[in-house]
Amino acid sequence: xxxxxxxxxxxxxxxxxxxxxxxxxxxxxADRAHLISTPAIAFSLVLSLYVAWMKLKGLPLTTFEWxxxxxxxxxxxxxxxxxxxxxxxxxxxxxxxxxxxxSVSFLVHIFSSEYMKLDSRYARYFAYLGLFxxxxxxxxxxNNFFGxxxxxxxxxxTSYLLIGHWYEQTGPQLASKxxxxxxRIGDAVMWMGILLLFTEFHTFNxxxxxxxxxxxxxxxxxxxxxxxxxxxxxxxxxxxxxxIAKSAQFPLHVWLPDAMEGPTPVSALxxxxxxxxxxxxxxxxxxxxxxxxxMLIVSCIGGFTALLAATIAITQTxxxxxxxxxxxxxxxxxxxxxxxxxxxxxxFHLVTHAAFKACLFxxxxxxxxxxxxxxxGTADSELDAQDMRNMGxxxxxxxxTGWSFIVATLAISGLPLLAGFMSKDEILAxxxxxxxxxxxxxHSVESxxxxxxxxxIAILLPxxxxxxxxxxxxxxxxxxxxxxxxxxxxxxLFERIRESSRVMTVPIVVLAALCLWIWYGPxxxxxxxxxxxxxxxxxxxxxxxxxxxxxxAIVPQVLATDDATxxxxxxxxxxSPIPSSQTTSTLDRLPQMPHQLALEAERHTVAPxxxxxxxxxxLFGLLLAxxxxxxxxxxxxxxxxxxGPLYRFSLRGWYIDEIYEIAVVAPFLFVARGLxxxxxxxxxxxxxxxxxxxxxxxxxVGWFDRYIVDGIVTLVGAxxxxxxxxxxxxxxGRIQTYLAWVVASxxxxxxxIHYVVLAKP
Amino acid sequence: xxxxxxxxxxxLILAAVLFVLGLFTMLTRKNAxxxxxxxxxxxxxxxxxxxxxxxxxxxxxxxxxTAIFVIVMAACEAxxxxxxxxxxxRRSQTVSVVDANxxxx
Numbered sequence: 001x002x003x004x005x006x007x008x009x010x011x012x013x014x015x016x017x018x019x020x021x022x023x024x025x026x027x028x029x030a031d032r033a034h035l036i037s038t039p040a041i042a043f044s045l046v047l048s049l050y051v052a053w054m055k056l057k058g059l060p061l062t063t064f065e066w067x068x069x070x071x072x073x074x075x076x077x078x079x080x081x082x083x084x085x086x087x088x089x090x091x092x093x094x095x096x097x098x099x100x101x102x103s104v105s106f107l108v109h110i111f112s113s114e115y116m117k118l119d120s121r122y123a124r125y126f127a128y129l130g131l132f133x134x135x136x137x138x139x140x141x142x143n144n145f146f147g148x149x150x151x152x153x154x155x156x157x158t159s160y161l162l163i164g165h166w167y168e169q170t171g172p173q174l175a176s177k178x179x180x181x182x183x184r185i186g187d188a189v190m191w192m193g194i195l196l197l198f199t200e201f202h203t204f205n206x207x208x209x210x211x212x213x214x215x216x217x218x219x220x221x222x223x224x225x226x227x228x229x230x231x232x233x234x235x236x237x238x239x240x241x242x243x244i245a246k247s248a249q250f251p252l253h254v255w256l257p258d259a260m261e262g263p264t265p266v267s268a269l270x271x272x273x274x275x276x277x278x279x280x281x282x283x284x285x286x287x288x289x290x291x292x293x294x295m296l297i298v299s300c301i302g303g304f305t306a307l308l309a310a311t312i313a314i315t316q317t318x319x320x321x322x323x324x325x326x327x328x329x330x331x332x333x334x335x336x337x338x339x340x341x342x343x344x345x346x347x348f349h350l351v352t353h354a355a356f357k358a359c360l361f362x363x364x365x366x367x368x369x370x371x372x373x374x375x376x377g378t379a380d381s382e383l384d385a386q387d388m389r390n391m392g393x394x395x396x397x398x399x400x401t402g403w404s405f406i407v408a409t410l411a412i413s414g415l416p417l418l419a420g421f422m423s424k425d426e427i428l429a430x431x432x433x434x435x436x437x438x439x440x441x442x443h444s445v446e447s448x449x450x451x452x453x454x455x456x457i458a459i460l461l462p463x464x465x466x467x468x469x470x471x472x473x474x475x476x477x478x479x480x481x482x483x484x485x486x487x488x489x490x491x492x493l494f495e496r497i498r499e500s501s502r503v504m505t506v507p508i509v510v511l512a513a514l515c516l517w518i519w520y521g522p523x524x525x526x527x528x529x530x531x532x533x534x535x536x537x538x539x540x541x542x543x544x545x546x547x548x549x550x551x552x553a554i555v556p557q558v559l560a561t562d563d564a565t566x567x568x569x570x571x572x573x574x575x576s577p578i579p580s581s582q583t584t585s586t587l588d589r590l591p592q593m594p595h596q597l598a599l600e601a602e603r604h605t606v607a608p609x610x611x612x613x614x615x616x617x618x619l620f621g622l623l624l625a626x627x628x629x630x631x632x633x634x635x636x637x638x639x640x641x642x643x644g645p646l647y648r649f650s651l652r653g654w655y656i657d658e659i660y661e662i663a664v665v666a667p668f669l670f671v672a673r674g675l676x677x678x679x680x681x682x683x684x685x686x687x688x689x690x691x692x693x694x695x696x697x698x699x700x701v702g703w704f705d706r707y708i709v710d711g712i713v714t715l716v717g718a719x720x721x722x723x724x725x726x727x728x729x730x731x732x733g734r735i736q737t738y739l740a741w742v743v744a745s746x747x748x749x750x751x752x753i754h755y756v757v758l759a760k761p
Numbered sequence: 762x763x764x765x766x767x768x769x770x771x772x773l774i775l776a777a778v779l780f781v782l783g784l785f786t787m788l789t790r791k792n793a794x795x796x797x798x799x800x801x802x803x804x805x806x807x808x809x810x811x812x813x814x815x816x817x818x819x820x821x822x823x824x825x826x827t828a829i830f831v832i833v834m835a836a837c838e839a840x841x842x843x844x845x846x847x848x849x850x851r852r853s854q855t856v857s858v859v860d861a862n863x864x865x866x
Binding site for chain 2: 743
């Protein structure tokens with residue numbers, strides 16, 4: 001076991017230890033729980049930083065893996081020993097995400113110790129934060145689908161617990177249930193995908209599966225009679241379903257906006273920075289086995305989600321719901337980017353998004369906290385503390401929070417000098433390259449009648465990216481203008497608002513600082529040159545069969561030279577079914593597939609133009625927001641009234657909740673009620689009828705038993721008693737009486753024998 | 762040729778008379794000793810029958826032999842029975858078979 005892996009496991013274990021210590025000592029710790037949790041996570045952060053430093057600085061090209069047998073199933077006929085292993089996979093993205101998770105978690109711990117101060121379940125809150133952090137570390141560290149699924153469920157479960165932290169109120173109750181059930185749907189489908197791969201390859205390990213797929217798909221890899229290639233597409237999409245639920249992609253995005261019912265630091269940690277990004281991370285992990293069709297579907301789902309959520313965010317009035325829909329939209333961008341083959345860009349955006357979205361959420365939390373304090377014991381306590389229409393001009397009162405919020409907003413809207421620009425620019429370049437190549441792809445099946453070229457839809461993706469950039473800048477700046485600028489709308493409340501304490505502002509400032517470009521690369525305008533993309537994270541090579549990969553007309557020059565030096569895999573497909581460690585280690589040296597190289601080359605061509613368009617759209621969105629909310633404050637509501645139906649369509653989230661209510665929940669409840677009726681009437685009726693019949697039958701049997709059986713027994717007894725009574729008088733005890741009877745009997749016998757038996761007829 | 766030639770029937774009648782007398786004694790007397798004497802009469806009635814049947818139709822001396830066995834047995838029986846009667850007297854100061862009814866209940 002490698003030292004770095006050991007340290008990573010310790011970093012995972014510390015929050016877990018904190019969880020165990022706090023959860024079992026809730027009463028004793030009470031409001032001192034953060035004194036255990038915060039140092040534990042701080043130490044975990046230090047260890048993660050050490051691991052990341054050693055890994056990225058010293059060994060950026062090595063991938064560490066450590067496995068251990070966990071469950072042995074014995075020997076499978078025709079294969080060999082079957083077992084489940086657990087282990088750790090430590091590559092660059094894992095190291096980076098460890099730092100992201102522990103740092104955001106650490107800052108949220110600090111922030112929460114002030115924000116949750118007066119909460120009645122303070123200790124339990126910190127315990128769950130610790131459990132979540134440990135589970136999240138598990139998700140990113142583990143090297144197989146089985147372990148991943150366990151941690152995946154654990155983060156979902158802690159998310160459920162923390163959304164429902166204030167379970168006395170109806171909102172959090174319903175929201176936590178909704179989050180849990182929606183995630184269950186995706187996870188169940190994801191588990192099918194995992195089992196589909198396990199059934200064929202008899203391993204859960206990512207890299208072993210990739211190595212086996214690379215060796216060639218076996219003909220037995222098939223469900224419902226589909227070809228192995230199609231089955232691989234299906235497997236990829238089944239796995240991706242887990243990400244759809246966890247990363248709140250359409251159609252399972254509905255839980256994330258409702259999850260804002262939880263405490264705001266939780267929203268920052270779980271529902272913005274880390275857990276929802278787990279789906280993106282997972283999609284990047286399984287990217288090597290996504291076929292061309294699967295990539296197209298993944299990117300279309302991502303693109304549609306990004307657009308959908310962005311159009312909803314522009315009309316929301318709740319400060320947290322805007323951020324929630326913004327998160328959904330940004331996650332959609334990342335998924336779209338990964339589907340489009342720009343995996344490194346998607347992961348880059350995941351990291352920068354964690355910084356600026358956590359900053360925005362903590363900023364919103366600071367504002368809400370300040371308003372709550374100002375409301376305390378005054379006539380304004382009826383006001384909704386999260387409604388942006390009650391805010392305004394807060395920059396004067398809360399300068400630290402306000403300026404940090406503005407920095408993060410600059411980052412999310414993709415303006416230069418900030419991290420968001422770099423990652424968003426890369427995503428847009430990748431998506432543009434993909435849209436361009438995919439939509440002009442050549443087909444071998446075009447001759448078929450009624451053939452619809454589904455690849456043409458890819459051309460929409462770059463435009464979706466552009467529109468989302470405009471909308472993102474618009475709704476984020478709308479929020480900034482409504483909350484921090486303009487005239488205060490609730491004057492009496494405004495007067496009492498004060499900046500939050502340092503415990504809360506310092507984490508926000510730190511996160512705002514992390515939004516600057518300097519952490520990710522030296523040149524703010526050239527993301528390609530940044531160390532994140534250049535040195536740390538590369539798009540992993542795909543292992544799919546060549547015929548399932550998209551075939552692009554453009555064959556880059558680089559491909560020809562690469563083909564010459566490209567070494568053939570040493571292991572022939574049929575010779576060894578069990579991947580040796582040698583086979584998995586060749587994965588690191590695996591060259592990218594031709595379509596990946598084509599995308600790479602195209603990305604370089606389009607990047608400069610896309611960069612300019614991205615800045616232009618962001619500025620356009622900013623300007624629009626400034627026009628509508630600063631220059632002409634009344635215009636926005638007038639436009640809203642003019643476009644009434646459209647406005648409501650956006651405000652209600654495309655009526656998706658209502659549609660689900662009618663299309664899914666209502667039929668489900670109807671069926672459930674029907675089943676309940678069947679259970680209540682038919683099943684219970686049958687049971688009751690059986691019971692009644694049994695009682696009736698028992699009565700008959702009882703009567704029979706009492707009067708017939710007992711009667712016979714009693715009759716026998718009575719007869720015997722009667723006979724006894726009759727013959728009792730014979731027993732005189734006088735010997736002479738007996739003798740007289742004997743004599744009489746003999747005489748009688750003699751007479752009978754002589755005159756009856758021996759009488760001649 | 763005698764006036765009353767004595768034949769088998771005479772003996773049988775005599776034995777029957779003796780048997781009935783013995784039985785009557787057993788049934789009517791309360792004294793246990795008297796009952797025993799009734800038994801002796803009955804046994805001897807049987808003995809007469811044995812001897813008579815042998816004398817008038819037997820081939821060998823089986824009847825006489827049996828009679829001797831019966832006499833021996835009667836002696837044994839008398840000894841045992843008198844011992845019982847003696848014990849009965851010692852325990853209950855009576856030899857009446859009517860009073861010796863302890864086994865009744």
